[in-house]
Amino acid sequence: MNPLDAYWMPFTMNRAFKAAPRMISRARGHYYTTDDGRELLDGFSGLWTSGLGHCHPKIVAAVQGQVAELDYAMSFQVGHPKVFELANRLTAMAPAGFTQCFFTNSGSEAADTALKIALAYHRACGEGQRTRLIGRERGYHGVNFGGMSVGGIPANRKVFSAALLPGVDHIRHTHSLPDMAFSRGQPSWGAHLADDLERLCALHDGSNIAALIVEPVAGSTGILVPPIGYLQRLRELCDRHGILLIFDEVITAFGRVGAPFAAERFGVTPDIITTAKGITNGVMPMGAVLVRDAIYQALMQRPAHTVELFHGYTYSGHPLAAAAALSTLEVYAEEHTFATARALEPAFEEALHALRDAPHVVDIRNFGLMGGVELAPRAGAPGARGYEVFLKCFEAGVVIRNGGDVLQFSPFLNATPDELAQIFTTVRQALATTA
Numbered sequence: 001m002n003p004l005d006a007y008w009m010p011f012t013m014n015r016a017f018k019a020a021p022r023m024i025s026r027a028r029g030h031y032y033t034t035d036d037g038r039e040l041l042d043g044f045s046g047l048w049t050s051g052l053g054h055c056h057p058k059i060v061a062a063v064q065g066q067v068a069e070l071d072y073a074m075s076f077q078v079g080h081p082k083v084f085e086l087a088n089r090l091t092a093m094a095p096a097g098f099t100q101c102f103f104t105n106s107g108s109e110a111a112d113t114a115l116k117i118a119l120a121y122h123r124a125c126g127e128g129q130r131t132r133l134i135g136r137e138r139g140y141h142g143v144n145f146g147g148m149s150v151g152g153i154p155a156n157r158k159v160f161s162a163a164l165l166p167g168v169d170h171i172r173h174t175h176s177l178p179d180m181a182f183s184r185g186q187p188s189w190g191a192h193l194a195d196d197l198e199r200l201c202a203l204h205d206g207s208n209i210a211a212l213i214v215e216p217v218a219g220s221t222g223i224l225v226p227p228i229g230y231l232q233r234l235r236e237l238c239d240r241h242g243i244l245l246i247f248d249e250v251i252t253a254f255g256r257v258g259a260p261f262a263a264e265r266f267g268v269t270p271d272i273i274t275t276a277k278g279i280t281n282g283v284m285p286m287g288a289v290l291v292r293d294a295i296y297q298a299l300m301q302r303p304a305h306t307v308e309l310f311h312g313y314t315y316s317g318h319p320l321a322a323a324a325a326l327s328t329l330e331v332y333a334e335e336h337t338f339a340t341a342r343a344l345e346p347a348f349e350e351a352l353h354a355l356r357d358a359p360h361v362v363d364i365r366n367f368g369l370m371g372g373v374e375l376a377p378r379a380g381a382p383g384a385r386g387y388e389v390f391l392k393c394f395e396a397g398v399v400i401r402n403g404g405d406v407l408q409f410s411p412f413l414n415a416t417p418d419e420l421a422q423i424f425t426t427v428r429q430a431l432a433t434t435a
């Protein structure tokens with residue numbers, strides 16, 4: 001029996017992995033160490049999680065101190081100080097008008113929580129007929145039933161088709177190679193794609209729709225950057241029809257696009273923001289749902305002796321996660337991380353787009369420190385070429401990620417020019433030797 005057999009790995013080719021494992025046993029700063037002692041430069045910041053680098057001494061110390069002081073406290077009807085402090089800090093960082101923060105343990109839970117808050121809000125406002133939820137093709141909102149249903153990744157939905165939430169529909173995605181290939185930053189074509197929401201408002205009647213959820217920049221499905229004016233248009237249409245706009249910022253928050261939240265960077269304010277990952281620099285599992293005041297107040301009209309929202313997780317606002325998050329936010333401020341990330345954008349864009357003449361490359365997309373390089377699929381084997389490049393880079397000492405045939409890049413928010421050069425030189429060599 002293979003000693004790796006019992007662990008069923010998430011989103012992994014289990015049999016291929018267990019036949020040829022890639023095992024990481026240590027991490028420090030910008031490097032992983034494998035179990036056989038090789039150093040790997042991390043070009044994906046964990047899994048979009050760890051923008052400050054791994055094992056940041058201040059965050060490590062905060063978690064070590066916390067576990068000895070308060071390991072766990074009941075999360076229902078009982079609180080602990082750090083989680084209140086954290087909610088204050090997060091709402092202060094969020095766009096004006098956001099006064100509330102609900103904690104979860106992941107981005108998937110944050111997505112489902114946001115959808116439930118939207119439904120509860122409309123009902124509290126006497127608009128209980130607003131039950132429809134709208135997502136977008138090629139959207140990713142995690143793997144729980146709500147997020148999967150509003151998500152737009154066919155492979156994630158196919159097997160579970162019969163169990164998807166009813167009353168869900170999708171606007172079209174924003175990607176079109178002929179119209180936007182090799183755009184740098186936001187494509188100038190495509191603002192009109194937002195009008196697809198009008199089509200669904202006409203079909204279902206806008207008065208039946210509770211919320212629209214979108215990623216400001218779609219991450220998992222290959223870095224789909226919103227066309228100029230597109231998000232503004234979604235905001236206008238949601239306002240016109242009384243639909244709540246949810247930005248899923250699990251990837252885009254905390255510096256990934258050079259600001260605390262993509263909402264700020266794009267100048268478009270949603271009604272609810274979901275986040276996770278960078279909230280603790282990946283050190284502890286945590287997600288958060290940030291909510292505008294009017295939504296919270298609408299739910300606070302019930303008699304004071306009742307629970308206002310029948311929702312929560314055993315580990316909502318876990319003390320270790322709260323300590324990790326508080327310390328992470330302090331480091332972001334002390335190290336001016338978001339400004340540092342913003343300043344790195346031009347160098348990242350240059351290095352990424354320099355791959356334009358490499359073999360197989362059909363598109364390159366970027367926004368903030370998110371980058372995608374789309375490869376032509378190998379005939380009859382979509383995804384095989386991307387996976388091969390990922391494996392070759394790993395062997396050559398650089399960790400990137402492939403989503404099918406899109407190579408994805410998420411450098412550290414404080415990456416150096418030399419590190420960027422190493423990442424893209426390695427990718428170029430891998431492409432050159434890939435059929």
Ligand code: PXG
Nearest residue numbers: 106107108140141142215219220248250251
């Ligand atoms: N929403 C968005 C926008 C995400 O990117 C989730 C929700 C779910 O979060 P959790 O914590 O439940 O995984 C995500 C997660 C990739 C990749 O390859 C992206 C994610 C997860 C795994 C891989 O881009 N994003």
Ligand code: PLP
Nearest residue numbers: 075105109311312313314315316
């Ligand atoms: N399943 C059972 C049997 C439970 O008792 C609980 C929580 O008490 C859950 C699931 C939900 O777990 P969590 O709150 O960690 O999401």
